[in-house]
Amino acid sequence: MSPIQIIxxxxxxxxxxxxxxxxxxxxxKLSARLQGRIGPSILQPFYDVRKLMNKQVIGxxxxxxxxxxxxxxxxxxxxxxxxxGSDILMSVFVxxxxxxxxxxxxxxxxxxxxxxxxxxxxxxxxxxxxxVILMCVGFYLVAGSFNVPDIMQSETIMITRMPGFFxxxxxxxxxxxxxxxxxxxxxxxxxxxxVQGIKTEMxxxxxxxxxxxxxxxxxxxxxxxxxxxxxxxxxxFFFGALxxxxxxxxxxxxxxxxxxxxxxxxxxxxxxxxxxxxxLNLLVxxxxx
Amino acid sequence: MAKxxxxxxxxxxxxxxxxxxxxxxxASLTPVYDAERxxxxxxxxxxxxxxxxxxGGINTQNLSVVKQLYDQMPRPKVVVAVGTCACTxxxxxxxxxxxxxxxxxxxxxxxxxxxxxxPQSIIDGIVQAVELxxxxxxxxxxxxxxxxxxxxxx
Numbered sequence: 001m002s003p004i005q006i007i008x009x010x011x012x013x014x015x016x017x018x019x020x021x022x023x024x025x026x027x028x029k030l031s032a033r034l035q036g037r038i039g040p041s042i043l044q045p046f047y048d049v050r051k052l053m054n055k056q057v058i059g060x061x062x063x064x065x066x067x068x069x070x071x072x073x074x075x076x077x078x079x080x081x082x083x084x085g086s087d088i089l090m091s092v093f094v095x096x097x098x099x100x101x102x103x104x105x106x107x108x109x110x111x112x113x114x115x116x117x118x119x120x121x122x123x124x125x126x127x128x129x130x131x132v133i134l135m136c137v138g139f140y141l142v143a144g145s146f147n148v149p150d151i152m153q154s155e156t157i158m159i160t161r162m163p164g165f166f167x168x169x170x171x172x173x174x175x176x177x178x179x180x181x182x183x184x185x186x187x188x189x190x191x192x193x194x195v196q197g198i199k200t201e202m203x204x205x206x207x208x209x210x211x212x213x214x215x216x217x218x219x220x221x222x223x224x225x226x227x228x229x230x231x232x233x234x235x236x237f238f239f240g241a242l243x244x245x246x247x248x249x250x251x252x253x254x255x256x257x258x259x260x261x262x263x264x265x266x267x268x269x270x271x272x273x274x275x276x277x278x279x280l281n282l283l284v285x286x287x288x289x
Numbered sequence: 290m291a292k293x294x295x296x297x298x299x300x301x302x303x304x305x306x307x308x309x310x311x312x313x314x315x316a317s318l319t320p321v322y323d324a325e326r327x328x329x330x331x332x333x334x335x336x337x338x339x340x341x342x343x344x345g346g347i348n349t350q351n352l353s354v355v356k357q358l359y360d361q362m363p364r365p366k367v368v369v370a371v372g373t374c375a376c377t378x379x380x381x382x383x384x385x386x387x388x389x390x391x392x393x394x395x396x397x398x399x400x401x402x403x404x405x406x407x408p409q410s411i412i413d414g415i416v417q418a419v420e421l422x423x424x425x426x427x428x429x430x431x432x433x434x435x436x437x438x439x440x441x442x443x
Binding site for chain 2: 032035036037038039040044047048050051052053054055056058195196199200201202203204207218263
């Protein structure tokens with residue numbers, strides 16, 4: 001184990017929520033500026049969570065708190081697996097397990113809004129999962145291993161060999177980060193037809209935990225984006241950061257320019273994009289071997 | 290004492306209003322006035338709301354709805370009545386079905402008069418509500434701390 005495999009997970013656990021929260025804050029500020037408003041402070045998401053921790057706890061039941069805590073813990077475990085340089089396929093599977101815990105936390109309340117939103121959340125998982133798993137296959141075909149350090153030690157810069165997988169992963173990312181047009185189960189913007197979607201029955205402390213888990217998730221997904229560029233050269237970390245920035249700005253632009261679509265259409269678009277881009281890329285990689 | 294006043298989330302309920310005040314409430318969130326610069330989020334969820342903003346008077350049918358929304362909001366919470374109708378019943382006061390202002394259903398903290406209330410006065414009301422929200426939160430924290438130390442003493 002190299003020192004980087006010990007430092008990165010520690011940095012993730014400590015800095016993950018701060019990075020994710022700042023990204024959220026930049027998102028809100030930039031969205032406001034795009035709409036011609038002044039917008040809240042960049043630290044607004046942290047203010048929100050601090051307030052939520054100080055509100056009276058009205059939970060629907062105790063299970064929701066436990067399930068949301070499991071969601072947060074599994075999200076941290078996923079990040080630890082990924083940043084400590086373990087199997088990327090493994091971390092993707094643990095990520096899905098975390099999403100399932102979120103689904104349970106939502107569906108067990110039994111409220112009508114939550115029931116519909118949880119079904120949509122499952123459809124979202126169905127939509128993005130093929131693209132994410134095929135991305136891991138792509139990494140394997142190029143680097144010859146699923147392990148993150150091996151992928152980083154590879155001779156080639158990943159994105160030059162797997163641009164199709166990257167484009168398909170962008171679709172998955174838009175679904176995972178709950179950006180319009182794919183924010184069917186819940187959105188960052190107030191008032192949709194499901195009140196707050198999966199967040200409807202989360203208040204006070206529970207919502208704060210959900211928010212922090214989402215921050216960890218954003219930080220983790222941006223790490224996956226950076227893996228498309230980062231190799232053993234130090235300069236590649238700089239370009240990786242640039243790619244992450246470009247991808248995130250694109251997501252904010254997408255969020256502000258697209259209207260929400262029906263979940264059936266989301267499923268079709270994401271799957272067709274996955275089959276088209278990942279499939280073609282997979283074919284090319286298989287033929288080149 | 291945690292600082293909570295940077296993040297007031299508002300729940301807007303439209304009683305039997307003529308919709309004049311509701312348009313002005315939404316105007317407060319538009320680029321011209323931009324209430325979000327104070328951290329205000331117009332949430333549709335009472336579980337996540339800090340400030341209950343009521344427009345329009347209370348009638349026999351929405352009395353129980355307003356009471357329920359208020360009960361579903363976690364403490365600390367503040368109620369703002371926006372517009373003459375929500376303050377007193379206004380022009381509809383003599384109607385057979387109107388009971389009066391929002392204070393017939395729930396304890397109102399801030400009254401914002403006007404027909405319709407202007408966005409400037411609505412934002413002024415929200416800013417005053419935010420100060421009150423911070424005060425209530427401090428009291429709430431103190432009460433929780435006192436209850437905790439009380440159970441420890443036992």
